Amino acid sequence: MKFIDAIKERAKQNKQTIVLPESLERRTLDAACTLLSEELVDVVLVGEREAILKAGEGLDLGKAKIVDPATFEGMDQYVAELVKLREKKGMTPESARKILSTDPLFFGVMMVKQGDADGMVAGAVNSTANVLRPSLQILKTAPGTKLVSSFFVMVVPDCTYGSNGTFIFSDAGLVQNPSAEELASIAGSSAKSFKALVGDEPIVGMLSHSTKGSATHPDVDKVVEATKLAQEQYPEFKIDGEFQLDAAIVPSVGQSKAPGSPVAGNVNVLIFPDLDAGNIGYKLVQRLAKAEAYGPITQGIAKPVNDLSRGCTAEDIVGVAVITAVQAQNMK
Numbered sequence: 001m002k003f004i005d006a007i008k009e010r011a012k013q014n015k016q017t018i019v020l021p022e023s024l025e026r027r028t029l030d031a032a033c034t035l036l037s038e039e040l041v042d043v044v045l046v047g048e049r050e051a052i053l054k055a056g057e058g059l060d061l062g063k064a065k066i067v068d069p070a071t072f073e074g075m076d077q078y079v080a081e082l083v084k085l086r087e088k089k090g091m092t093p094e095s096a097r098k099i100l101s102t103d104p105l106f107f108g109v110m111m112v113k114q115g116d117a118d119g120m121v122a123g124a125v126n127s128t129a130n131v132l133r134p135s136l137q138i139l140k141t142a143p144g145t146k147l148v149s150s151f152f153v154m155v156v157p158d159c160t161y162g163s164n165g166t167f168i169f170s171d172a173g174l175v176q177n178p179s180a181e182e183l184a185s186i187a188g189s190s191a192k193s194f195k196a197l198v199g200d201e202p203i204v205g206m207l208s209h210s211t212k213g214s215a216t217h218p219d220v221d222k223v224v225e226a227t228k229l230a231q232e233q234y235p236e237f238k239i240d241g242e243f244q245l246d247a248a249i250v251p252s253v254g255q256s257k258a259p260g261s262p263v264a265g266n267v268n269v270l271i272f273p274d275l276d277a278g279n280i281g282y283k284l285v286q287r288l289a290k291a292e293a294y295g296p297i298t299q300g301i302a303k304p305v306n307d308l309s310r311g312c313t314a315e316d317i318v319g320v321a322v323i324t325a326v327q328a329q330n331m332k
């Protein structure tokens with residue numbers, strides 16, 4: 001079964017409620033319509049009812065719950081909770097009410113925080129920073145995790161590399177200049193995410209412009225150090241590096257450039273050395289190899305809030321919403 005079809009089946013088995021706060025945006029409303037008609041998740045839309053229905057003209061949004069912050073009965077509670085969480089950072093009741101009334105992203109994250117939704121998906125019109133900042137501020141990290149990072153699930157057509165063409169690319173969305181310690185943490189989190197979502201054994205490659213010492217540079221040293229830390233911290237996973245991309249995923253190149261490595265040539269979890277490489281890398285594979293690209297999906301956050309590329313399609317939003325639902329199931 002295709003990756004996304006398997007995720008849809010899992011989402012259906014225990015339906016979760018996903019808030020889509022970019023509720024005036026046509027691709028989001030198309031996705032909401034599909035999510036509802038295929039009974040994949042329950043959908044909450046945020047904003048003024050008439051405006052949302054006008055934006056979704058021709059779509060059946062009858063089963064969507066629409067919550068308008070202007071008339072929301074629980075607003076006082078949300079304001080009090082936001083002040084409690086952020087007063088040390090200068091949040092007052094007035095500023096909390098203003099943010100929650102005017103910014104659907106903050107409102108959506110508060111719905112998740114308060115248990116009125118199980119997860120949130122946005123980013124079809126908002127930048128990644130604007131989508132993820134409220135969730136980092138309000139939801140914080142999951143127990144036992146210091147660093148929130150993100151990944152894409154990439155499904156490459158007609159590809160035998162990785163897990164029959166399915167990969168995780170990380171971090172392609174959030175952590176801008178990871179240290180060696182942060183890269184090691186991203187590797188461990190990504191291995192767990194691969195197991196939880198794809199189901200196969202994760203095989204993690206730490207990427208570089210060098211394979212096993214073929215180049216020397218402080219950037220290479222960082223990946224070498226990250227590999228050592230990740231191997232120490234996550235002995236339950238197969239992790240190795242530093243690898244160039246071909247040595248990581250092509251068995252014959254892996255054998256010739258990194259002989260003896262049990263990981264080289266078989267990698268399905270690609271850990272990029274920084275966000276430039278990760279973000280450019282996923283877009284190259286998405287656009288030139290016509291891969292499905294679901295994300296950025298966050299990992300290490302207390303409840304699931306996931307982002308999209310502004311270049312996404314309605315189908316991508318459906319995919320990220322069902323992945324969010326499965327993450328929510330796993331966190332309960």
Ligand SMILES: CC(C)(COP(=O)(O)OP(=O)(O)OC[C@H]1O[C@@H](n2cnc3c(N)ncnc32)[C@H](O)[C@@H]1OP(=O)(O)O)[C@@H](O)C(=O)NCCC(=O)NCCS
Nearest residue numbers: 128129132133136137141146147148149172173174175176
């Ligand atoms: C996500 C992002 C906005 C966070 O930026 P930031 O400047 O640290 O944001 P803030 O300072 O407002 O941080 C908010 C809170 O989250 C915490 N935080 C930030 N990044 C975190 C992370 N990776 N893990 C855990 N907590 C994090 C901060 O410590 C802060 O906590 P506090 O306010 O309770 O003290 C930033 O990392 C970013 O812009 N990343 C790149 C996004 C991007 O453009 N991607 C390319 C397209 S996908």
Ligand SMILES: CC(=O)OP(=O)(O)O
Nearest residue numbers: 173296308309310311
């Ligand atoms: C993930 C990503 O690159 O997002 P955007 O295309 O919206 O910047």
